[in-house]
Amino acid sequence: MNIYLVLILISLAGAWLLGAISRHLDAKNLSREVPEEFRDTVDSETYRRSQEYTLAKMRTESVEETVSTALVIIFLLAGGFAWADNLVRAAGFGPIATGLCYFGLIGLLSAALGLPFSVYNTFVLEKRFGFNKTTPGTFIVDRLKGLVLTVLIGGPMLAGVLLFFGWAGAAAWLWCWGFTTLVSLAITYVAPQWILPLFNKFSPLPDGELRTMLEEYAQREGFELTGLYLMDGSKRSTKANAFFTGFGKKKRIALFDTLVERHTPEEITAVLAHEIGHSKLGHVRKMLVASILKTGLLFWLMSLFLDSKGLFAAFGVQETSIYAGLLFFVILYTPVSLLLGIAAGALSRKHEFEADAFAASTTGKPEDLVSALKRLSVDTLSNLTPHPFTVWLSYSHPPVVRRIRALREA
Ligand SMILES: [Zn+2]
Secondary structure (H helix, E strand, O other): OOHHHHHHHHHHHHHHHHHHHHHHHHHHHOOOOOOHHHOOOOOHHHHHHHHHHHHHHHHHHHHHHHHHHHHHHHHHHOOHHHHHHHHHHOOOOOHHHHHHHHHHHHHHHHHHHHHHHHHHHHHHHHHHOOOEOOOHHHHHHHHHHHHHHHHHHHHHHHHHHHHHHHHOHHHHHHHHHHHHHHHHHHHHHHHHHHHHHHOOOEEEOOOOHHHHHHHHHHHHOOOOOOOEEEEOHHHOEOOOOEEEEOOHHHOEEEEEHHHHHHOOHHHHHHHHHHHHHHHHOOHHHHHHHHHHHHHHHHHHHHHHHOOOHHHHHHOOOOOOOHHHHHHHHHHHOHHHHHHHHHHHHHHHHHHHHHHHHHHHHHHOOHHHHHHHHHHHHHHOOOOOOOOHHHHHHHOOOOOHHHHHHHHHHO
16 A cells, blocks of 8 residues: 555544544543632533533534544545546646646635534534624625635745746745745735735724723833724624734734723733733744744655655556645645644743733733633633643643633742
8 A cells, every 4th residue: 555645544534533532531621610710700500601612612523523534535535636636637727727726626625615614613503602793794705705815815825836846946945935934924914904904893992091001001011002903803703802913013903892891901901911921022923933944844845745656646646746746745744734733832832821921020910811811711611621632732822720820829
C-alpha cells in the first residue's frame, strides 16, 4: 500500500480520535458541584443549563467530525480527487486557471459539507439556549459575502503561489512565503476599515462615563487609544466580546454592544486593560512572527513534496500538477499542523495569564477582571470544568477558574 496514503489515513483518523477522546474526558469531568469561585454568581439551575449546553455542543461536534472525516476518507478512496482533476482539466484552461478551478471545486464541496452543520448550530443549538440572534437573511448574506471575499482575496493569492511554483524553481517556496506574508499583512492593515464593516456596524463609542474611564486608563498607561468603537455584536448573538484588530494608524478596538450592556464600566476597563496588556507585552508581535514562521515552514516542506509521484498515487491521480500537489500536501500536513496548533495554544494560554496579570497590576483592581470573567462565563454558559487534555489539545485561553485563581494569588 502507498506509504503516503497510509500516513494520510492514520492522521485523519488520529485527528478524529483525539477529538473523540477529548469530548469523552470533558463529559466525564463535568462535576455536580459548582466550582468554589462561582458559588456566589451561579445558581444551580444555570449551572445545570451550562452543563446541558456543553453536552449538546459535544454531541453536535461529534456528529460533525465523524461524518466529515468519514466522507473525506470515502471521497479519497473512491477516487474523488482524481474525478475532480479530470473534470477541471476537461475545461482546457491554462495551468493557473485550471488550478483555481480545482481549488474552487474542492472548496465548494467542502463548504457544502459544512453548511448543514452550520445551519444546525446557529438555528437549532444556539437558539435552544437563547443565544442566537442571526436571522436567516443575515446568515445567507454572511455566507455570500464570505464567498466573494474568498474569491477576491484567496483567488489572487493562490494564483500567485501557483505562478511562483511553476516559475521560480528551487527558490519558489521563498517567493511564495514573501508574497503571501505581504498580502496577509496588507489585508490585516485594511481589514478594520474595509472588511469588518461589511459584516458589522462600527460606531465610535459615545461620550460618557465608560468612555471617560477607558480614556483615563489608557492615558495613565501611555497607550494611544485611537479607534474605540462599539460593534453591533447583538446582530448575531447575545454572547459578549471585545477585540483589538489591525495595526498602526488603522488599529481598532471594538467593544460588542452586548458587552457594554451587561458589564460595568469598571469591568470593561479591566477587559480593555487586558487587551492593552497583549499589545504592551509584545504578544501581538510574537504571535505574528510565529504565524509568519509557520507559513515559511509550510511552503518549504511543500516544495519538497510537490512533485512526489507517490503523493499523487495516494490520491489516485496519474498526471502530476502543481495545484493538485499543493492540495494533497496540505492534507498530508495535517499532523504537523495539529502539533503546531497545540504549541500555539500553549503560547497563547501563557499570554492570557500575562495579560491578566498586567490588567490586575495596572488597574490595581484584580477583582474587576475577576467579575468580568465570571459574568462572561456565566452569560455564555461556558464549561467551567474542561478536562486538562482538552485544554492542552485545543484551548487558546486557560480555563476561567484557573485565571481567577491566578488573579487572586498575585
Ligand atoms: Zn487575551
